[in-house]
Each structure stands twice: as C-alpha cells, then as structure tokens.
Amino acid sequence: MTQQFTRRKFLQSACITISALTVNMSGIEKALAAAAGVGPMATCDILIIGSGGAGLRAAVAAMKKNPKLNVVVVSKCMPSRSATCMAEGGINGVTDFSKGDSYELHCFDTVKGGDYLVDQDSTLKFCEQAGPAILELDYLGMPFSRTAEGKVKARPFGGASKVRCNYSADKTGHIVAHTCLDDALSNGVKFLMDHELLDVAVDNGRCEGAVLRNIRTGEIAPVRAKAVVLATGGYTRIFWNRTSTPYIATGDGVAAALRAGVPFKDAEMVQFHPTGVVHGGVLITEAARGEGGYLLNNKGERFMKTYAPAKMELGPRDIVARAIETEIREGRGYGQGLEAYVLLDLRHLGKEKIVHDLPQIRHVGKLFENIDLVDAPMVIRPTAHYSMGGIDVATFDDMATTVPGLFAAGEASCVSIHGANRLGGNSLADAVVTGKIAGNGAAAFASQADFGAGKRLTDLTGRWQDRFRNTTNGGDAKQMYSIREEMGAQLWDNMGIFRTQSKLDSLTSTLADLRSRYDALRVPNANPVYNTVFTEYVELGNMLQLAQAACLAASERKESRGAHTREDFPKRDDANFLKHSMVTMDESGKMRMGWKEVEITKFKPEERKY
Numbered sequence: 001m002t003q004q005f006t007r008r009k010f011l012q013s014a015c016i017t018i019s020a021l022t023v024n025m026s027g028i029e030k031a032l033a034a035a036a037g038v039g040p041m042a043t044c045d046i047l048i049i050g051s052g053g054a055g056l057r058a059a060v061a062a063m064k065k066n067p068k069l070n071v072v073v074v075s076k077c078m079p080s081r082s083a084t085c086m087a088e089g090g091i092n093g094v095t096d097f098s099k100g101d102s103y104e105l106h107c108f109d110t111v112k113g114g115d116y117l118v119d120q121d122s123t124l125k126f127c128e129q130a131g132p133a134i135l136e137l138d139y140l141g142m143p144f145s146r147t148a149e150g151k152v153k154a155r156p157f158g159g160a161s162k163v164r165c166n167y168s169a170d171k172t173g174h175i176v177a178h179t180c181l182d183d184a185l186s187n188g189v190k191f192l193m194d195h196e197l198l199d200v201a202v203d204n205g206r207c208e209g210a211v212l213r214n215i216r217t218g219e220i221a222p223v224r225a226k227a228v229v230l231a232t233g234g235y236t237r238i239f240w241n242r243t244s245t246p247y248i249a250t251g252d253g254v255a256a257a258l259r260a261g262v263p264f265k266d267a268e269m270v271q272f273h274p275t276g277v278v279h280g281g282v283l284i285t286e287a288a289r290g291e292g293g294y295l296l297n298n299k300g301e302r303f304m305k306t307y308a309p310a311k312m313e314l315g316p317r318d319i320v321a322r323a324i325e326t327e328i329r330e331g332r333g334y335g336q337g338l339e340a341y342v343l344l345d346l347r348h349l350g351k352e353k354i355v356h357d358l359p360q361i362r363h364v365g366k367l368f369e370n371i372d373l374v375d376a377p378m379v380i381r382p383t384a385h386y387s388m389g390g391i392d393v394a395t396f397d398d399m400a401t402t403v404p405g406l407f408a409a410g411e412a413s414c415v416s417i418h419g420a421n422r423l424g425g426n427s428l429a430d431a432v433v434t435g436k437i438a439g440n441g442a443a444a445f446a447s448q449a450d451f452g453a454g455k456r457l458t459d460l461t462g463r464w465q466d467r468f469r470n471t472t473n474g475g476d477a478k479q480m481y482s483i484r485e486e487m488g489a490q491l492w493d494n495m496g497i498f499r500t501q502s503k504l505d506s507l508t509s510t511l512a513d514l515r516s517r518y519d520a521l522r523v524p525n526a527n528p529v530y531n532t533v534f535t536e537y538v539e540l541g542n543m544l545q546l547a548q549a550a551c552l553a554a555s556e557r558k559e560s561r562g563a564h565t566r567e568d569f570p571k572r573d574d575a576n577f578l579k580h581s582m583v584t585m586d587e588s589g590k591m592r593m594g595w596k597e598v599e600i601t602k603f604k605p606e607e608r609k610y
Helices: 005-016 018-023 027-035 051-065 103-113 118-137 172-186 252-259 317-329 351-357 360-371 424-447 455-471 475-495 503-520 531-557
Strands: 040-051 072-077 190-193 195-203 206-214 218-229 270-279 293-294 342-345 380-387 391-393 406-408 577-585 591-597
Touching: 005 018, 005 172, 005 190, 018 040, 018 218, 040 051, 040 206, 040 424, 051 072, 051 172, 051 424, 072 195, 103 118, 172 195, 172 424, 195 218, 195 252, 195 455, 195 531, 206 455, 218 252, 218 424, 218 455, 252 391, 252 406, 252 577, 270 293, 270 317, 270 577, 293 591, 317 342, 317 380, 351 360, 360 380, 380 591, 406 424, 455 531, 475 503, 475 531, 503 531, 531 577
Parallel strands: 040 072, 040 218, 072 190, 218 406
Antiparallel strands: 195 206, 206 218, 270 380, 293 342, 342 380, 577 591
C-alpha cells in the first residue's frame, strides 16, 4: 500500500456491494433457496463483521487457510476509524527471554491482574501466541520503536512484573490497525463498507448468516454465510458522556449474539482507564506512567504510595482508577462534579522524551484541555474504556461460540483472558491473536459446512424492513438523544467505579423506563438514504440492551473483584463468586442470570498485592 492510498482508491479497489454477492450464487444455491421459499440472497462463505485489528486478522487467516473460500469483511466505517486505532501505549508479548521473562510469567501477571476471574488454560495459550504475533507484525513491516540494536522496543506497563509492552511511540494501535489493513489489502480481502449489523440469524441450532443495512442507500438485506465472525468491538459507549472509545463502539455484535441465544459473559466487568482527559474522557495512555509520569493530588503528593506502594503509578488499572476517585471523593482533588480531577505530571521527563515517545498525548492535551504536557501537568480522571465481558466463546482453539458457525474475536468476545480487569497492552495482543484464531476456525468450519436454508434470515430481514417503516413515520429525534444522554449519566452515577445495591436497583428501574421510552420512539426522517438518525436509533437499542444485562450481572455479583467494586460487599468472595456471570435473553426480551465455573489450572487464587 503506497502513501498515496486514499479512501477513493480503497473504495474502488477493495470494496464490493451486496449485489455482487448475489450474482456470485451458484445455480445449485439459487435452486436450494427457491426450494426453501426464499428469493435470491447475497451469499459468501465467511462473513466477518468488524474491520478493526481482530476482523482484519481473521479475514487474512481465513483466506490463507482456504484460498477457495469467499471471505467478506463488513464495516460501519473506514477501518482506520476502528477502536484499534485508539489504543496507544503498546502491545504485550514476550519476545525477549534474556531477563527472566516467560510465557508463563505473562500468564500469571494476566491472571493476577484479572483478579483470578480468568480461564487459565485459555490465557496460557494466548500468552504463548502473543509473542509470535509481535514478530509477525514486525515481519509485515510494522514500524515499531527501536532500540539502539534495532530490536522492537518495550516499556513497563501496569501490573506487569517484566518489561514486555512493545510499542510504536504512543500510536501503537493506530499503527497496528494500518499494518493489518495493509496486509488485508495485499491479500485481496474484500469489504462491504458503510454497512451496519442488524441481527444474526440462527435456525435449527446453527448460524446461517446476518441481516445488514447499507447506511448509504438504506437497503436492508440478508447475507447468507457458512460461518460468521463477530469482531465488532466492545460496548463501553453505554457510558456515552465519558468514555475513551469511538462512537461506533456500541456493542452491535454482542447485542446481536445475545438476541441469537449466545450468553453474554461477565457483562458487569467494564474497565475504567485511570487517565482520561477531564472534558469527554479521551484517553491519555498508560505509557505516560510507564515512561515515568507522576499522579499528584492537590497536596502535591504522589498518592499511589497509599494504594500500591510497590508499583506506585504502575499498579493495575482498577486499583489506580479507584485510587484517583477516592482522592477526589475525599477532597484531595481539584474542581467539582464531573469536572473534578487530579494531575498527571510529565514535566520531569523533558521535552525531547515527550516529543519522541509521547507525541500523540501531547497533541491530545493541547486539543482537549489547551495544556502542553511539556510545560504543565495534565488534568485527568478515569474514563470508561474496555469491555472485559462479551460474547461467550466456548473454545479458545477456534474462538467458536456455542452456536455452530458463529465465531467471535477481539473485544467483542469473552474467552476469559482478561477476567475482572485487563492489563494494559493485552488488548491489542488479544485482537491480533484471537482474530487469527477465529479466522482459522471459521475457515475450517466453512470448508466442511453447507449453507443454511435462509428462512430465519428472510424473516428477520422482513421484521427490520417493517421496523424501519414504522419507526421513521414521524416524531422528534431530540427524545432519542435525551434517552441516550440520560443512559450515560445514570450508568456513570450508579454503575461506575463504585457500586451499591441501592444504586443498581435505581439503575434497573431507570433503564426499564428508558427502554419503554425507546420502544415508543418515532424518528422524523423516512428517507432511507444516509439516514443517520436511524443508525443512531439502532445503536441506542443495542446499548440499552447491553446496559440492562450489565446492570443485572452487577446486581447479582455481591462481591468486589477487579473493576467491579461493591461498596456494600467490599471483599472478594471466592467461595460464592469465583465464577463467570452468564446473561441470556429469550425472544420476548426477558433476561436471565446464570453462572459458569472459572478454569483454574496452575495459579491458585490469592490476595492481590502490588
């Protein structure tokens, strides 16, 4: 891919339309569709929803596994606008064993960091593949920062006992995403651009495809596939008013999987990154602390000595985020209300260090707070950041769900690598590792499978077409935006860093009311072309659904573990809650709670100390 590769060239060379997939149907496939009572339908072997790091790695892996398969990536936006691009600090993986690091030690740090709500069999396999994934990205041409000897450079990161967070300045996710996109284009991956996922169709116990909406034209159409990979990212946009994630991170894949009968695992486990800008929550990377930055309260104290005396600013994210909020609550912060904050001071690092290794957050500081990190401390506060919970994955070795033909990868999935708190640097590793595994798993399945009849797909498509007509027949879009703002505010106040039963009960009632108001919504624009109001309407429905599931799981987990802090149950309770929460939903929309045992192989649960 050349430096002159533009959006126009991307659309011309790598993007297709749904009609092209319909034309590609074989005579036998058309005959089978007709016999099943359904019309001509777009068809591909593997449909990958999401074009971030996980989706792109899945596409390339599937094509290499079986070049005869027709693989298509569906994306709501340009791949360069994915959440992967917003990761900054680095990507974890052991590539240097000379100083005592090992895959097993990476695994232990991950298990301990996740407060032992981590499936250890999956996590060891993940760590064993994370190191080679770094080397593969290096081979693909990713411009890592380099040591004097030319090796990939790594920096310390929170909760890690060794230095293994490999990086490209503080733009690592952006560069990972572009490296993966370059590789996908070089391998001939095709994209359905500006399409959003509406539903996943499951019939007779297996996945038969997905219903998509073309955002540009408004066309709502089914796509039949032998295998579907959901790589749609996380759901922390439910906190709407204060989150570091992009506006597209509305949990579309997780919500669709839940409606299709796949459990939503560990829904309550949402990570609050310790350092977001005060106004809006945009990320200030953990690399700022990895490079030696200080967290200071209004007394000028490095207050982390009270909460994690050994690790200080490089404690795990849940501990650091709670520490910051505690300082603010107890009057040692600055400002009032949502604009309260503490300071992140990098001035002692010097201008050369900041310009060379932390250029992006310097830019973010100037852009959002009019602060130059070279000259003044940054004002920061925790921000909703990452979804440890997600689509329940049954087996790590192929990233398959409990529904045959349906796979998940990256932040949308939950194969229980991160448990109750993800370590910084493990998210990008998760994306590239599980994406590749899911692609291989989907290709192996699709190589042996037949297409479904498409009856459920046809039914769901008709329902969504009716829903568009019925919803866009008048109304006031301001009501929708009011619901969205209130959802974000209520979640921050009642299911934020500190939770209690009374807060969660109040939130349960509020979310039910918001859902009722949403169900009665009508929006004013009946024009299907670029109807962004309807796009936001669909996304809001997904977010409300996932918020209700997360609130249910948070209410039932009566302990404090990792990112889930219950002030009314301040202790971790391994006897009763060393298990994964599993939320399911029936066709009427009623949600139910279940539990699943945690896989413990080597590291017995113990108290976390840093």
